[in-house]
């Protein structure tokens with residue numbers, strides 16, 4: 001769970017960086033997209049690097065989901081399906097100290113998985129093409145994000161990613177055995193900072209298009 | 216002070232159980248929570264009703280027998296055992312809801328009493344060291360660095376009350392298990408079985424039907440002995456090296 005999560009976080013950072021190239025204009029962005037396809041050539045065939053990445057990411061997502069559903073199922077069995085709502089008392093249902101992010105891990109993860117399908121159909125295969133299809137990745141982005149509801153779906157999804165990372169990053173450090181009492185606050189602070197940075201970084205391009213700063 | 220109690224009543228393992236309301240008019244704020252239940256039980260006995268069953272022994276916070284969920288929080292509003300909680304932590308007129316620990320691995324026996332023998336089996340699986348019997352060795356024949364001794368001692372203060380399980384949204388007993396792993400893992404005497412211990416104890420934990428830890432932190436927040444959350448990280452670390460080393 002922690003290792004596959006970490007692979008996905010590294011991917012997110014690279015992906016966010018790539019997205020920010022939208023500010024370099026159409027030529028720079030499309031060039032970057034093309035570059036990804038010929039990366040490693042002539043050692044790798046066209047799209048070779050991309051397919052290696054896709055296989056690693058898909059494997060990570062599947063292992064991550066398998067582990068998540070196993071934990072989810074064990075928690076259901078251990079608590080008669082009720083989790084933190086297993087007491088009659090309605091007081092203190094939100095716990096003594098737990099973060100909001102920790103509540104969103106399971107359903108938030110499902111939202112993120114659905115988002116990934118929608119996102120691939122939108123900007124990779126272009127089967128979903130609000131605002132018009134195009135062969136240029138730059139135009140797909142600009143066409144799509146001029147529409148308010150497209151930006152809204154991405155906004156909600158990126159909030160889900162942000163919360164998932166807030167708890168997930170901290171949790172991964174603890175799972176890998178690297179938490180110490182004196183480091184715990186710092187680890188949590190870094191988890192929050194990285195989660196906010198990734199969320200904001202992903203949201204800048206869609207909002208820039210919506211407000212006419214790009215395109 | 217006047218208190219309204221809503222208490223979980225369940226006649227036996229197979230009984231359905233329900234919340235029952237009781238009124239108490241003469242609660243003294245210096246009573247402990249268990250003394251308040253004693254007063255109620257005397258009243259119930261005089262009225263010919265079945266008194267409320269609850270676990271307790273030392274009543275001084277060291278045995279780990281007591282422990283109920285009070286207003287949704289394991290051991291109630293103070294970070295201490297239920298026997299060390301006093302009625303001054305509540306206000307006149309309060310409604311107090313009292314329930315047993317809830318987890319599949321802790322079945323309710325009667326009212327507020329749960330069966331915690333799953334904890335014993337986790338300890339049996341690996342929470343021990345092998346030492347030759349006979350004359351006790353000199354206390355300082357095996358030097359232990361002060362910091363290690365302190366951490367081992369802090370972890371050893373776990374009284375096995377089960378609040379960590381009751382508070383955990385996953386009903387995981389990782390904090391309890393990690394306390395023993397840390398206690399023995401910090402000491403030279405615990406080294407020979409260190410790798411096999413963590414594997415056996417975690418396996419037993421899972422077999423008992425406790426949930427998996429997702430690092431929420433509610434356990435350490437309610438633990439009356441202040442077992443820190445990083446003991447779970449230490450357990451994970453030991454588990455990873457045990458699995459990597461292959462010497463189980």
Ligand code: HEM
Pocket residue numbers: 001002003004005006008009012064065068069071102105106108109110112113161164165167168169171172173175429430
């Ligand atoms: C169906 C999709 C997903 C589901 C159901 C899911 C669910 C979960 C769950 C249940 C956890 C353990 C949570 C905890 O510690 O409380 C977790 C951890 C984590 N997730 Fe996801 N997740 C999904 C997708 C993702 C994605 C797309 C990413 C990356 C962007 C990600 C990154 C992480 C990280 C870094 C962790 C921490 C690992 C650890 O605790 O050791 N997850 N996820």
Ligand code: SF4
Pocket residue numbers: 372373374375376377378379380390391394434437438439440441442
């Ligand atoms: S770790 Fe704390 S809460 Fe859990 S059983 Fe031990 S003393 Fe009780």
Ligand code: FES
Pocket residue numbers: 270271272273274275276277278279280281282296297298299
């Ligand atoms: S009765 Fe012993 S700890 Fe409460």
